[in-house]
Amino acid sequence: MSDDANKIIADARQRMQKSFDDLSHHMVQIRSxxxxxxxxxxxxxxxxxxxxxxxQVASISAPEARLITVDVWDKSQLQAVEKAIQKSGxxxxxxxxxxxxxISLAEMSGDTRKxxxxxxxxxxxxxxxxxxxxxxxxxxxxxxxKGSSVSEDMIxxxxxxxxxxxDDFVKKMDDLFAAKEKDIMTV
Numbered sequence: 311m312s313d314d315a316n317k318i319i320a321d322a323r324q325r326m327q328k329s330f331d332d333l334s335h336h337m338v339q340i341r342s343x344x345x346x347x348x349x350x351x352x353x354x355x356x357x358x359x360x361x362x363x364x365x366q367v368a369s370i371s372a373p374e375a376r377l378i379t380v381d382v383w384d385k386s387q388l389q390a391v392e393k394a395i396q397k398s399g400x401x402x403x404x405x406x407x408x409x410x411x412x413i414s415l416a417e418m419s420g421d422t423r424k425x426x427x428x429x430x431x432x433x434x435x436x437x438x439x440x441x442x443x444x445x446x447x448x449x450x451x452x453x454x455x456k457g458s459s460v461s462e463d464m465i466x467x468x469x470x471x472x473x474x475x476x477d478d479f480v481k482k483m484d485d486l487f488a489a490k491e492k493d494i495m496t497v
Contacts, residue, residue: 314455315468322448322472326441326479333437333483340430341400342493343423345372345415350380350402355394357387367391368411380404380411418494426494434487438480445476 338348351365364370368391369381382391388406395404395413404411418426452468 312460312464312468315452315460315464318448318451318455319468319471319475322444323475325444326475329437329440329444330479330482330486333433333486336433336437337430337486337490340426340433340490340494341415341418342426342490343418343496344375345378345413347372347378349400350378350395350398350413353394353398353400355387355391357384357390364391364394376415376417378413378415380413381409382411385409423494427491430487430490430494434483438483441476441479441483445472448472 341349347370351363351370353364354361355364355367357367367387368383372378380391382388392404392406392411395402402413404413449469449472452465456462456465
């Protein structure tokens with residue numbers, strides 16, 4: 311019967327890992343002191359009658375600390391890409407020279423840095439809540455195993471494993487946030 315418990319714990323680990331991976335993805339997209347292609351690669355662009363991520367229609371690079379370049383593969387789509395970047399809600403102002411889109415990033419003020427840290431902290435907290443919800447679900451599933459051939463003590467042991475898993479993922483998320491905060495606040 312402990313096979314069921316092991317499946318529950320494995321499922322919890324997998325769901326917690328997905329939450330951590332999602333947080334990592336969000337953290338990369340939050341602006342820090344320097345330009346990174348990840349700031350814009352998920353911007354959706356309407357091209358060829360489809361809604362596609364920018365990284366599927368262009369090469370994106372950050373040749374300088376405050377510059378992102380977007381080399382659109384199909385030059386006829388430059389206007390659509392430029393418009394999508396402007397409307398992305400990321401407060402970016404692209405310039406198009408006919409063959410390449412350049413996005414110059416302004417120096418971040420102290421207030422902007424604090425806002426970015428606040429945004430990162432909110433994302434981290436949301437994902438930690440998700441991990442705790444996975445813990446709750448796993449513990450509920452473990453409690454349902456009680457009876458047949460799984461004792462109260464075995465359930466407690468399995469619950470302890472789930473708690474350790476939760477603690478590990480929460481710590482990883484805290485570490486990820488601390489690294490991002492340091493990156494944002496570095497001038």
